[in-house]
Amino acid sequence: MSSWRTSTGIAGERAFRLATLSALAILTLFFSGILVSLAAYTDWTTFFSILASKEILGAIRLTLVTATMAAVISMILAIPAAYALSQTKFPGKDIVDTILDLPIVVSPIALGAALLVFFNTPVGLGIENNLMRFVFEVPGIVLAQFTVINALAVRLLKATFDGINPRYERVGRTLGYTKLAVFFRITLPLARNGLLASAVLTWARAIGEFGATVTLAGAMKMKTETLPVAIFLNLATADVEKAVAVVFVLIVIAAGALMVLRKMTVKREVL
Amino acid sequence: MISIKGLSARAGSFSIRDISLDIRDSEYFVIVGPTGAGKTILLECLAGLHRLRSGEIHVGERDITSLPPEKRQVGYVPQDYALFPFLNVRDNITFGLRRMRHDKHEVNGTVESLAHLLGIHHLLDRNVRTLSGGEKQRIAIARALAISPKMLLLDEPMGSLDVRTAKFLRLELKRFHEELGITTIHVTHNLIEAEEMAERMAIMNVGKIEQIGTPERVFFYPQSAFVSDFIGTPNILDCDHCNDLGHGLMEAVCGGVPIILPYQGEGVRKIALLPREIYVTARKPPGPGLNRFRGTVTEITPFSSLMKLKISVGELSLVAELPQDIFEEMDIKTGQEVFLILKLRSLKVH
Numbered sequence: 001m002s003s004w005r006t007s008t009g010i011a012g013e014r015a016f017r018l019a020t021l022s023a024l025a026i027l028t029l030f031f032s033g034i035l036v037s038l039a040a041y042t043d044w045t046t047f048f049s050i051l052a053s054k055e056i057l058g059a060i061r062l063t064l065v066t067a068t069m070a071a072v073i074s075m076i077l078a079i080p081a082a083y084a085l086s087q088t089k090f091p092g093k094d095i096v097d098t099i100l101d102l103p104i105v106v107s108p109i110a111l112g113a114a115l116l117v118f119f120n121t122p123v124g125l126g127i128e129n130n131l132m133r134f135v136f137e138v139p140g141i142v143l144a145q146f147t148v149i150n151a152l153a154v155r156l157l158k159a160t161f162d163g164i165n166p167r168y169e170r171v172g173r174t175l176g177y178t179k180l181a182v183f184f185r186i187t188l189p190l191a192r193n194g195l196l197a198s199a200v201l202t203w204a205r206a207i208g209e210f211g212a213t214v215t216l217a218g219a220m221k222m223k224t225e226t227l228p229v230a231i232f233l234n235l236a237t238a239d240v241e242k243a244v245a246v247v248f249v250l251i252v253i254a255a256g257a258l259m260v261l262r263k264m265t266v267k268r269e270v271l
Numbered sequence: 272m273i274s275i276k277g278l279s280a281r282a283g284s285f286s287i288r289d290i291s292l293d294i295r296d297s298e299y300f301v302i303v304g305p306t307g308a309g310k311t312i313l314l315e316c317l318a319g320l321h322r323l324r325s326g327e328i329h330v331g332e333r334d335i336t337s338l339p340p341e342k343r344q345v346g347y348v349p350q351d352y353a354l355f356p357f358l359n360v361r362d363n364i365t366f367g368l369r370r371m372r373h374d375k376h377e378v379n380g381t382v383e384s385l386a387h388l389l390g391i392h393h394l395l396d397r398n399v400r401t402l403s404g405g406e407k408q409r410i411a412i413a414r415a416l417a418i419s420p421k422m423l424l425l426d427e428p429m430g431s432l433d434v435r436t437a438k439f440l441r442l443e444l445k446r447f448h449e450e451l452g453i454t455t456i457h458v459t460h461n462l463i464e465a466e467e468m469a470e471r472m473a474i475m476n477v478g479k480i481e482q483i484g485t486p487e488r489v490f491f492y493p494q495s496a497f498v499s500d501f502i503g504t505p506n507i508l509d510c511d512h513c514n515d516l517g518h519g520l521m522e523a524v525c526g527g528v529p530i531i532l533p534y535q536g537e538g539v540r541k542i543a544l545l546p547r548e549i550y551v552t553a554r555k556p557p558g559p560g561l562n563r564f565r566g567t568v569t570e571i572t573p574f575s576s577l578m579k580l581k582i583s584v585g586e587l588s589l590v591a592e593l594p595q596d597i598f599e600e601m602d603i604k605t606g607q608e609v610f611l612i613l614k615l616r617s618l619k620v621h
Contacts, residue, residue, distance in 0.1 A: 165353065167349040167350070167351070167353035168353050168355060170315070170318070170320045170340075170347070170349060170353075171347060171349055171353050171414075172366075173318075173319070173320060173339070173340035173341055174318050174319075174320070174340050174341070174343070174345050174346070174347035174367075174415075175341075175366055175367030175370060175414070175415075175418060176341045176367050176370040176371060176418060177341055177370055178339070178341055181370070186355065189355075189357040190355075190356070190357065192357070
């Protein structure tokens with residue numbers, strides 16, 4: 001009786017492992033299949049000449065510059081905001097939390113449309129006319145990317161700060177450090193992995209941002225043409241080879257970002 | 272002297288109320304109590320890490336009640352030590368010193384003397400992640416001492432150590448304390464640790480101090496039902512007279528019963544022994560008859576998973592405890608004759 005039970009136990013475990021591994025295999029095949037078909041479709045001699053074209057080089061440059069700016073601004077605001085969200089209690093915190101989370105779940109194109117509407121209000125028009133132009137301009141790209149990625153940065157950083165044992169900061173205070181000094185000398189070093197992860201992931205997300213960008217900044221060739229916009233424009237004119245080349249560039253950037261992240265984050269058990 | 276007057280503080284729905292406590296210079300003071308007694312909050316109030324609702328804290332002449340932690344010069348060792356994982360051992364120790372902008376020579380000198388005192392020379396360049404629990408404890412103490420604090424606060428310093436390491440480190444901690452003479456406040460839930468370390472101790476329960484005194488005083492004169500229960504409700508025997516037996520032993524006669532003790536001087540007036548440390552057996556035990564007595568069971572009361580037996584020996588009435596299963600195996604009934612063994616080691620005298 002007991003041996004029969006044991007064998008079902010082992011057989012059950014095997015079946016479970018088989019099921020989970022199959023799902024993993026299906027997913028891996030699906031995504032690698034897409035990559036392979038892409039590679040098979042590409043004509044590699046034209047690929048490099050397309051890459052070297054003024055349009056694509058410009059798109060690469062514009063994308064890297066805008067995404068980096070959006071990621072930097074986003075981190076500068078998200079680090080203190082996420083810390084406050086993690087460590088401070090205040091009335092209405094749930095509401096603030098929900099508002100900051102909205103951009104993660106709302107479609108980017110809806111966010112872009114909302115931004116567009118905002119710039120038609122008196123306040124928005126005032127900004128447009130007196131401070132800086134966003135609508136159908138390059139700053140609009142940065143703003144669109146920022147709007148989409150900021151929630152992600154706050155979310156990742158809040159999880160990081162939540163995971164830091166407050167005892168480290170307390171010890172730091174008794175060792176003569178002010179609250180601010182403790183933040184820079186203890187909290188941020190402890191949050192290193194989370195900081196890197198959110199910086200890289202939000203940057204990569206900004207690189208790929210399309211919906212909000214196209215709505216607010218438009219899809220103007222050579223002007224507001226980021227890499228995702230370039231795919232859209234070239235598919236629209238049936239220039240599939242060019243579109244595929246850009247897809248490759250995006251994949252390479254994404255893969256590079258993930259690899260950098262793996263290299264830079266160190267595994268560290270909690271003490 | 273550290274003087275705490277009428278201190279109250281709150282953490283969520285829990286609060287500590289009206290704590291008043293004077294701790295002498297160079298004293299080793301232990302705060303002991305069950306989990307949830309508010310010991311850690313009290314310690315955090317002293318370090319400036321927890322806001323007071325009312326009360327005052329003075330160190331010597333100085334009122335530190337409203338000083339932020341960085342200005343209090345308090346050496347704080349939190350539970351599980353919280354060594355900074357991004358720094359090696361040396362940088363952990365010098366973390367506070369570097370803030371005070373001492374010159375490099377001075378910093379190295381302090382590290383040297385602390386390493387010598389705590390025996391941690393060989394650890395200085397190690398990664399803190401690779402240290403054992405006992406090593407972490409010493410590094411955390413070194414880090415706290417490096418800023419030349421006015422007092423040392425230890426929160427459950429033996430909490431995560433195995434029994435043997437903890438035993439060794441208790442002796443070590445005593446030695447550091449004797450050498451440095453720093454006023455030390457040690458928080459623990461472990462009564463044995465408290466008795467062994469404390470010059471004086473405070474027993475805390477649900478946010479209040481139940482009793483303050485030397486371990487001996489608390490043990491022989493518990494002031495509340497809680498304290499008595501917490502220390503295990505010992506049998507306290509009044510001694511009639513004592514005889515020196517030589518060979519480092521003495522005999523104290525309590526209620527007509529002669530009890531053999533390691534020599535304590537002539538003046539043993541009371542002996543305490545815990546119910547769980549009285550060994551009861553239905554049959555006459557073999558071996559020499561040292562501290563073995565014949566008695567009669569007068570009362571049997573179940574007490575959670577234990578049985579409490581009241582046993583009369585001569586003029587004495589002792590309470591002994593037995594686990595339920597052992598009690599049932601022995602099949603003891605009221606009025607039955609039993610044998611008692613008092614362990615020499617577990618006798619406390621006053």
